[in-house]
Amino acid sequence: MKTLSLDALKILDLADESASYCSRLLADMGATVTKLEHPSGDPSRKFGPFYRSARGEEKSLFFQHHHQGKRGITLNLRRKQGRDIFRRLVQSQQVVIETFPPGYLDKIGLGFKALSQINPQLIMVSVTGFGQGGECGGHKSCDLVAAATGGQVYVSGSPKTPPLQPFGGQAYYIASLYAAIAVLLAVRKAAQENKGAQVDISLQEAAATTLDHVLTRYFSRKTVSTRQGNRHWSDVFGVVPAQDGHLLLSPFIAWPTVVEWLAADGGQKDLGGAAWDRPEYRAALAGHVYQVMAAWSENHPKNELFQTAQLMRLPWAPVFAPGEVAQSPQLKARGFLNAGGPDKRSRGLKTPGLAAPSGKSRAAKAPELGQDNLAVYHKELGLSLKEMARLKKMKVI
């Protein structure tokens, strides 16, 4: 079977906010993604942060980021006619992305087995809190619970504070990246084996794959990593105050260069001297080293230290708030923040490493509710306008 070109891929997106970013990525690479919403609208249209226009309209930037480049249709899967229409849609689509509780789609006759009868090449990627099976298969999750059960929360935060969640639903993004990768792996496999597949992804596991040293230190030495605030677990990195904010730095990478710099500024205190040449000595006195660094750095603006450090190839950076990130000359030069919108409301971010094969960039726009009902139901499925009106009245679409 010939492998499909990316812009011939057709995807049905049934995912909630826990994996909606997956098919945004697929749209970025040229696939035609159709997002299904209940006629009353996806709840994530009400998730902040919001863009508030001068006229008082409110648009969810979460929804914008997760759904740009997709088509939008309304369909009520709780109604039998809705499910019948879904079965018709599946005939011409290659992929379904879903996040329903395990067993729900089977219960309503739209599970993988049932849909494979209609379309034997179909790929279904299922993202849930804990996976399809096991004792916790049916347990409820969300980004906080995934991050907590997946080990991210325990190692974040400071010894003086409670454990801390990563900002912004990171477990959802990581799982969505895995899901998009799974789609491409499955499409390749389907072409080779001439049949579809279901892929099962757990949010807990997705979170747990980001832990790196937390796992290797445990499995090699039974060390249980604990939260260290903004200090790297190895003490190699830490955050110090600057005159106008904070700076992430490493005193220990290129130690002689760092000490020389401090000395030139009169800030080295007792850090010169042969004893400090030994890494074990420096490691044992890391706390003191950071105090000396802080006493020096708090007299300098963070951007000045950043630019000077990077000239000396030191991996230092200012701690930016989003407003400062948006001003980054690097992101501006690379057109990252553009992309495609005529005004501030319809901006999108350019996804790293992906470009639609046809070279056409998709509109950086998330669909309005039911925006493509006509295109999909009337033009593609052949429903008459009268039929569509009737279904709308019955709240099926």
Place this chain on the structure above:
Amino acid sequence: MLAGPFCTRLLADFGAEVIKVQCRKTATGAEDNLTPQFNAWNRNKRGVTLDLSFPEARELARRLVVISDVVVENFSPRVMENWGLAYPALRRIKPEIIMVSISAMGRTGPWRDYVAYAPTIHALAGLTHLTSFGPEEPLGPGFPLADVAGGLFAALGTLAALQQREADGKGRHLDLSVYESVCSLLGPSLLHAAADQAPLPPAGNRPTVAPAAPHGVYRCRERDRWCAIAVRTNEQWRAFCQTLGQPAWCGQRKFATLAARMKHSAELDGLVEKWTRRRSPQRVAALLQEAGIPAGVVQDAADLANDPQLKAHGFWDEVSHPALGKMVCDRQPMRFVGEAPGPLKAAPLLGEANEYVFKKLLGLSSSQYSRYRRMGVIA
């Protein structure tokens, strides 16, 4: 930056033959083959050694490119050019080659030469500031999200380029910025700032995606043991109150709706913690899950290693490393239903596949191979 190894590890796990080219001189620290970390990041790969300061080694590298589909690298553009291994040169010898260049900032722009590790990227992308209880003490995540995010975007881009090449026969050069990868995962906040909206504060453990209250991490009975709880709907709130035995405070007007609970979340959190403090986190999670409420233990490494769900779902596997012995590894989270996951093989020893790659794949004679070894070309 570990985004490169993370990318190729994923491809290796799903059946790609990945040849990791190392140099004996630089196989230290994170590149030391005999560390548990190296094993975790480089399992399932083959390892060869080349000293690219030799022209003969660079010629061998070019011959490797000719028999490969993809080249993944994270050197500076200048280094690759000096070695004659930049994309224009590789394209001449193999027009359909897919080159994936991973760098901290991308190959262009005023910061293209900047040096960064994961904490650097987190600070620049806004993640350190936002993942905090307040702006006065930036904390950031205690794990290297940047390395995984960069690796995943790189793997996704690689697979997309491969797919597209099968359809149109063309090679491609991907320019992957780890900085942009993390910024993408903070998309809504960045779009918000770019549209000049009022700054979003660090959220602590308050909701950052869907509204919820109670929402947070609550202290339990044992020392430093916590349970994460998120009550997202009024229906869940009613079940929550029921599970707690309908304490009087549950019925107060100020907690009656989600909006009201969010407004009074600090007070609400204090009341919830009075209940969780008397119980183990496992008990709290079990009671709430039974009532249909998202809840889970804040797990540490030991909890993860012994987690029955991770075990049942097949997250853990074991490899036999010739020097390190048996090492537990995590599997890829994408499970093809009805199929056993692919085998995990330990990371290679330094130069382990030199004979296989240079003699068998490239066809070097025994005497040519020995000569290169003596010279230090194949280090």
